[in-house]
Amino acid sequence: MFAVCHDGGGTSSTGSPDEWVPYPVSDKTALGERIVSWLVLVVSGVLEAVWATALGKSEGFTRLTPSLVFGVAIVASMGGLAFAMRELPVGTAYAVWVGIGASLTVAYGMWSGAESVSLAKILLLMGIVGCVIGLKVLH
Numbered sequence: 001m002f003a004v005c006h007d008g009g010g011t012s013s014t015g016s017p018d019e020w021v022p023y024p025v026s027d028k029t030a031l032g033e034r035i036v037s038w039l040v041l042v043v044s045g046v047l048e049a050v051w052a053t054a055l056g057k058s059e060g061f062t063r064l065t066p067s068l069v070f071g072v073a074i075v076a077s078m079g080g081l082a083f084a085m086r087e088l089p090v091g092t093a094y095a096v097w098v099g100i101g102a103s104l105t106v107a108y109g110m111w112s113g114a115e116s117v118s119l120a121k122i123l124l125l126m127g128i129v130g131c132v133i134g135l136k137v138l139h
Contacts, residue, residue, distance in 0.1 A: 045100025
């Protein structure tokens with residue numbers, strides 16, 4: 001793929017001034033954009049766990065602070081997911097986002113004592129994390 005670039009007022013290789021010359025489009029920024037998209041996606045997944053936990057603590061939006069945390073976190077989480085989906089495949093981005101959010105939400109519940117801890121839960125969470133890592137590696 002080629003783009004065109006204005007020579008900037010000098011002369012081109014053909015000798016004519018101010019000629020538009022083609023040059024190859026560089027993918028130098030593509031890697032950086034993907035890295036940023038993955039980082040934003042991970043942060044958005046963490047924010048999914050935040051809003052899910054805050055939703056539970058809001059007691060049906062009857063408690064102000066958790067309700068506000070829920071509102072801010074869900075907007076930021078969805079915004080980050082949407083941003084990441086500009087560069088990453090929709091299915092991969094969504095699966096990673098849900099996997100991170102669900103895993104962290106359950107892990108927080110077990111850590112805080114709101115959910116029981118069992119070897120089966122820990123192994124299943126490790127499976128989710130392994131699948132998320134696999135999706136990243138395959139991308």
